[in-house]
Structure formats: C-alpha cells, structure tokens
Amino acid sequence: MRPPFHFPDDLITLHSAWQQTYAELAQTPAGAGTAALRRRLIALSGNLCTHPYWATPTAWRDGGVELRRAARTDTS
Secondary structure, three states, X not given: XXXXXXXXXXXXXXXXHHXXXXXXXXXXXXXXXXXXXXXXXXXXXXXXXXXXXXXXXXXXXXXXXXXXXXXXHHHO
C-alpha cells in the first residue's frame, strides 16, 4: 500500500480553482464570453505545472491522481 499523499494547501486550492474554472468553461456556450475563462484556465494550468511541489521528477506520476481527488474532496 502506498503512503498517503500530503499536498500543500495552496496546491489543493489551486487545483480546486482549476477544476471549477474548467467546469464553468464546459458549461458556457461557445462565443458567450469564454475568452476570460480560457485565459484563467491557462494561467491556472501554468501555476499548477510550476508549483514547487512538483520539483521532484516522479511527483506528477505519483501524485497527480491523488491531487485531483484531494481537490474534489476540498470543494465538496
């Protein structure tokens, strides 16, 4: 069994914001002001990818799925 992951609170909050923005973009009709949501999603994606937590080479592979689960739990 793998040890539990302990993500920094700011990383979980960041991923929660990414998931919320993605859901908003998915529900907004094309041409109905999606540019701001797309720009926000791109900015959040960049912040997620460059977060210091991911500095180790295997962190994405080992923790990516668990981060998504933790972010979903945080917003529920």
